[in-house]
Amino acid sequence: MFKLVDSGDESLTVYLAEVPGEEALAQVLHFVHRARSQRWDWLVDLVPSYCSVAIYYDLLRCDYANVLSAVSALAGGGSAACVPALPCANSLTPIQAAVAKTLPVYYGEDQAPDLLRLARSAKLDIEDVIALHSGQEYRVYALGFRPGFAFMGSVPEALQIPRLDIPRKRVPAGAVAIAGAQAAVYPSASPGGWNLIGRCPTPLFHLHRGEPKVALKVGDRVRFQPVSHEEYLALGGKLDE
Amino acid sequence: MSKVAVADMAEPVGTEVADTLAVIKAGPQMLIQDSGRRGSQHLGISVGGAADTHAAGWANRLLDNSGDAALLEICLGGVALRFLRAARFALTGADLNWQLDGRALGNWQSHTAAAGAVLRGGLAAHGVRAYLSLGGGIAVTPVCGSRATTVAEGIGGIHGQTLQSGDLLHAPVVPAPAFIARRTPAIFCRDYPAELLLRVVPSNQHHLFGEHQLRAFFSQEYQVSPACDRMGVRLLGAALASPPQGLVSEPVTAGAIQVPASGLPIVLMPDCQTIGGYPKIGHVYRVDLDRLAQARPGQCVRFVRGSRAEAQTEWLLQRKFFHGGA
Numbered sequence: 227m228f229k230l231v232d233s234g235d236e237s238l239t240v241y242l243a244e245v246p247g248e249e250a251l252a253q254v255l256h257f258v259h260r261a262r263s264q265r266w267d268w269l270v271d272l273v274p275s276y277c278s279v280a281i282y283y284d285l286l287r288c289d290y291a292n293v294l295s296a297v298s299a300l301a302g303g304g305s306a307a308c309v310p311a312l313p314c315a316n317s318l319t320p321i322q323a324a325v326a327k328t329l330p331v332y333y334g335e336d337q338a339p340d341l342l343r344l345a346r347s348a349k350l351d352i353e354d355v356i357a358l359h360s361g362q363e364y365r366v367y368a369l370g371f372r373p374g375f376a377f378m379g380s381v382p383e384a385l386q387i388p389r390l391d392i393p394r395k396r397v398p399a400g401a402v403a404i405a406g407a408q409a410a411v412y413p414s415a416s417p418g419g420w421n422l423i424g425r426c427p428t429p430l431f432h433l434h435r436g437e438p439k440v441a442l443k444v445g446d447r448v449r450f451q452p453v454s455h456e457e458y459l460a461l462g463g464k465l466d467e
Numbered sequence: 468m469s470k471v472a473v474a475d476m477a478e479p480v481g482t483e484v485a486d487t488l489a490v491i492k493a494g495p496q497m498l499i500q501d502s503g504r505r506g507s508q509h510l511g512i513s514v515g516g517a518a519d520t521h522a523a524g525w526a527n528r529l530l531d532n533s534g535d536a537a538l539l540e541i542c543l544g545g546v547a548l549r550f551l552r553a554a555r556f557a558l559t560g561a562d563l564n565w566q567l568d569g570r571a572l573g574n575w576q577s578h579t580a581a582a583g584a585v586l587r588g589g590l591a592a593h594g595v596r597a598y599l600s601l602g603g604g605i606a607v608t609p610v611c612g613s614r615a616t617t618v619a620e621g622i623g624g625i626h627g628q629t630l631q632s633g634d635l636l637h638a639p640v641v642p643a644p645a646f647i648a649r650r651t652p653a654i655f656c657r658d659y660p661a662e663l664l665l666r667v668v669p670s671n672q673h674h675l676f677g678e679h680q681l682r683a684f685f686s687q688e689y690q691v692s693p694a695c696d697r698m699g700v701r702l703l704g705a706a707l708a709s710p711p712q713g714l715v716s717e718p719v720t721a722g723a724i725q726v727p728a729s730g731l732p733i734v735l736m737p738d739c740q741t742i743g744g745y746p747k748i749g750h751v752y753r754v755d756l757d758r759l760a761q762a763r764p765g766q767c768v769r770f771v772r773g774s775r776a777e778a779q780t781e782w783l784l785q786r787k788f789f790h791g792g793a
Contacts, residue, residue, distance in 0.1 A: 232775050234720040235753040235782045246715050271506045273718040276740055280718030282508065285783045368716060369511040370742025373620055414621065435482035436610045440510050
């Protein structure tokens with residue numbers, strides 16, 4: 227699939243799949259990889275998400291027709307399994323090359339206000355909920371909502387519960403959350419409607435001398451690693467807020 | 468990808484920066500803004516920037532500032548500021564009946580202030596946002612190449628927050644040329660009338676909306692809801708029946724007109740999130756968002772079909788005018 231649609235006065239969105247998932251993600255990563263390697267001087271940003279990529283361009287540096295033609299030229303340029311040779315001679319496809327990351331999680335109930343309710347609704351022990359949540363790998367499908375907020379999937383079916391009816395006014399930084407099939411960790415304190423089942427001590431977003439540092443990128447493979455109260459604190463985890 | 472923009476916005480090497488303006492009274496919202504933080508949306512960082520780029524552009528142009536210079540965006544008014552040294556400044560956007568040491572000042576003009584002078588702005592009678600620029604632009608540390616404040620993210624400006632009384636604003640000490648007060652030509656001055664016609668590009672998920680939904684959208688008069696801010700403007704009116712649902716979340720940008728299940732549209736503004744899951748019936752011309760940024764709750768808004776080519780031509784003209792592009 228390759229469908230181009232205008233999405234703003236200086237943006238196009240290219241749709242690469244209908245259904246979110248591993249295959250869609252592979253297409254998205256492949257497209258981003260190829261688009262980046264073109265080094266278009268009018269390119270302002272490439273924003274990947276589940277099935278599509280937004281291409282933000284600068285009208286002071288190009289004509290719309292140039293953008294359309296350059297982007298269209300990437301259509302059908304090989305499947306995700308067949309990446310053109312790169313200068314760095316990396317033989318892996320972008321999705322195979324995805325980095326595996328581990329995020330420690332303290333599941334103590336003092337930092338997991340929705341864990342007990344989740345266990346009850348899933349008819350599971352809290353230990354089983356933790357084992358299920360931390361027992362598999364997740365993929366980062368998109369970044370959004372807040373700086374460094376990674377939408378991850380997929381939560382095991384037994385743990386899938388809807389968002390809260392009334393969002394919390396304040397969710398602390400590091401809150402480990404699930405909603406439906408999606409998992410996330412709140413990078414900074416913000417309002418939020420997801421179910422909070424733990425807390426992660428790893429900073430997911432911070433600014434270093436005015437430059438942003440994010441822990442997770444689209445395509446990353448993520449595992450949650452249960453840690454004790456002591457380990458959580460030793461890793462820099464906070465209990466306040 | 469945005470490194471060029473960073474270099475463009477840096478102060479000239481060796482420029483001395485000095486305390487220039489002290490906030491005495493900040494009003495409901497006073498923000499440091501510039502032309503926005505482009506190129507970081509892939510990290511989930513919103514673009515932000517002056518909501519009314521027309522008024523902000525003129526405020527900078529009246530002082531020969533760069534189009535990317537940082538300035539103050541003042542929401543609704545009720546502010547007071549003290550000059551800590553003699554400086555040039557310009558006022559545009561919503562008219563706050565500005566006074567400098569009790570003397571009335573014209574809007575859409577540049578002015579000079581003596582050290583110690585106090586600038587007061589009352590409440591806007593029309594429009595929402597006033598802009599105050601300083602010669603050389605406000606100097607604060609850029610984040611991802613921009614000084615724009617995004618309050619929801621706590622990024623930019625001073626600690627990522629709306630300014631408070633006691634905050635000090637710095638600006639470069641630029642050699643003062645023989646100063647002549649300048650005015651925005653009358654045809655470019657805006658007074659933000661009560662009725663607004665917004666032109667729409669049939670983009671995004673336009674094709675998923677049916678004939679009756681499009682007719683309802685383009686024929687009715689909406690009202691700006693009190694729920695309007697720098698992230699989005701909600702509209703009140705007759706709900707569109709059964710808007711499309713089940714869209715997979717995708718990147719969104721300012722101007723997009725989201726139609727959630729309620730059937731009432733939301734126009735995304737510069738501080739909008741980078742990703743959204745509601746279908747979009749199209750997008751408002753970027754140049755028309757400047758006018759929406761000045762709309763008050765209760766004000767009437769209508770939409771009319773436009774074209775991508777016209778939207779881009781007008782936006783490009785405006786950007787070239789204020790940013791001196793090729």
